[in-house]
Amino acid sequence: MYPVSSQKRSWTFANESQLASFRVEQNTKYIEQHEAEARANNCEVDDYFLTPAEERLLLKRYEIHLADFCGRFDPPMPKCVVGTAFHYFKRFYLNNTPMDYHPKEILATCVFVACKIEEFNVSINQFVNNIKGDRNKATDIVLSNELLLIGQLNFYLTIHNPFRPIEGFIIDIKTRSNMQNPERLRPHIDSFIDATFYTDACLLHTPSQIGLAAVLHAASKEQENLDSYVTELLFVAARDKLPALIDAVRKIRIMVKQYQPPDRDQVKAIEKKLDRCRNQANNPVSELYKERLRRLYTDEDDIPADDASFHIADVSSDTSAMNISQ
C-alpha cells in the first residue's frame, strides 16, 4: 500500500529544488570538514573538492553504469530489482556525498541489497562473479558497505516500483477502453520507465503517476490517444483532480525528455579529481582505511595489530577492484 508507505512519507519530496538543497548541503558539509586537506595540498578549495554540479554529473554517469551492470547481470534480474537498486542509489546520495563514499562501491552494494529485498536470490559469490577485478576485495567492499547503506536508507527498504501500476493500467485499458491491442505499448513503456530511472522522478512522484505517464507516452508514440480514457473513465468522478495529474505527467515527461547523459571526458576529469579529494578513511586501498579497519578488528577481538591479516590488506594497492564501468 503506497499511500501509507514510508516511501510516500519520508522519500517523496516536493520539488527538484528541495532535492538540490539536500545535495548542496551535503557537499558544503563535507568541504567544511575536510578543508584542511586542500590547504595541505596547496590547492584552492574549489579546485580541490567537487562542486555540487560535478557531483551530479558523476552520479549520473554512475547511474548509467548501474543500468549497464544490471542489464548484463547473470542470471538476468527482474525489472523490479533494477528499480529498487536505483531508488537506493538515489536515496543514499541525498544524504551523502560521493566524496565520502565512492559511487562505484555504493552502486554494487545497492544492487546487492535490492536483490535481497526483491527476493531475487543470488549468493554473494554469484554476485561478485558479475564484477570484473578482484572478487575477494569486491566481496569485502559490498559486505562491509551493506549495513552502512541500510542505515543510510533509514532502514526503509520496501520500494514501490511503477511496474505493478503499469500492469494495472494495461488491464484496465484492455477492459474499459476500446483501444486496439494495448500490448503494443509495452516496448515504449519499458524504454520510458528505463529513462525515468536516470531522472529524479521516483523521488518526486508516486509510482502510479510515473506508470500512467509511461502509458500515456507510449500511446502517443503509437499515435493513439488515451486522453479520453483518462478524463472519461479514470477521473470521471473527480474532475477537479485532473489538472494536478496532468501537471505531474507533464513534469515526468519533461524530466525524461530533458535528460542528457553526461559527457565522458568531463566525467573522467571529475573522477581524477575525486581520487584526490575523496575521504581516504573510506577508500579501501588507502593506508588510512587499512589502519582504521585494523584498529576496528583489534579492538573487537584483541588480536595484536601486526598479526592480523585481512583480505583487504593483501590486495596490491594499484589494481582497482570494482571495475564495473569499463
Place this chain on the structure above:
Amino acid sequence: MDDQACPRCKTTKYRNPSLKLMVNVCGHTLCESCVDLLFLKGSGACPECMVPLRRNNFRVQLFEDPMVEKEVDIRRRILRDYNKREEDFASLDEYNDYLEEIENIVYNLCNNIEIIETNKRIEAYKRDNREVIQRNKTRVGREEYALEEMLELERIQEEARKKELEDLDLVHKKKKAHDKQALIEELMYSGKDAAQIVTEFAEKAEKQRLEEKNLPPPKPANEFSTGIKFGQTADHTLLSVPKSEEGPLFVYEPLLAFSEGPGVPPISDIESKGYISHIRPETLQENAGGFTSSLACQRALQEAFQCLFYTAPSVGTSTVI
C-alpha cells in the same frame, strides 16, 4: 512356631533364631543358607520334587503353610494375564464365569491336576486376548499411581493434624503456666481469704476446661480414612472444565482503504466485467495456497489507481538553498 524347620538341614527356629525360610514356585521350603549352598550357580533342582528352579525366584516365606505360598505365587502369575475387570464384560454372569475359570486354573495348578491341559488353556487365553491384557496392564499402572498419590495426600494431612495438635498443646501449657502465676500473685498480694481465692481459681479453670471441650469444631469429614470421597461426589479423576476469563468481544471494523485515487472495482466486478480475462488464471498450486487471479488483478488495479491524485505538499523549506 518351633516346628518351622528347614526340610534339608533340619535347622529350626529355636536353634537358629535368625532362620529365614525361603520358598520357590514349587512350594517347597528351604532355609536361606541351604539356598545359598544349593543354588550357588544361580539355578538348580528342588531337592524334594526335582523341579528346576532359579535362585532369583526364591522369596521369604510369609505363611506357615508352604502350600499357601505356592498358591499365592501361582495366583499372582495367573492374574498377571487374567487381568480383565468387570467393565470388560457385558453381564455380571459372564464376569462370574470368568472368575470361576481363574479359580479353576489356580486350583488345578496348585494341586497338579491336568497341568498340561491347563497350561494350554492359559496359552490360548493369552493369544486370544493379547490386546486386552496389554491395555489393562497399563490401566493397572495408572491406578497404582493414583493410589500412591492418595497415600501421599493422607500423609500430608496426617502431618498437618499432628502439627495442629502440637500447637494446641503448646497454647494450653502456656495458659496453664499463666494461670498458675496469676494465682500465686493473687495469693501474695491480695488481702482476701486464701481458701476463697483458690476455690475461685479452681472454678475458673473448670469452666475453661468445659469451654475447651466444646471448642474444637469437628471438621466436616468428606472422605473415608481410605481416601475415598463421599458427599459431593464430583468424579475426582476428571478435572473440572476451567472457566476462561472473557474480555470484551472482538468487533470487526472494515478496513478503510486510503487510496487518494479513483475507486478500485470490487472483486465481484472484476469477475463479472471482464477484468479477469486479461490476466493469467492461477495455477492449481497457487489456488491451494488461497490465491486467486482476481486478487492479483485487484492488487494491480489498486496499485495503479492509488495516489493518482497526489500532489506534492507545498513545503517552505524547498526554496531554501
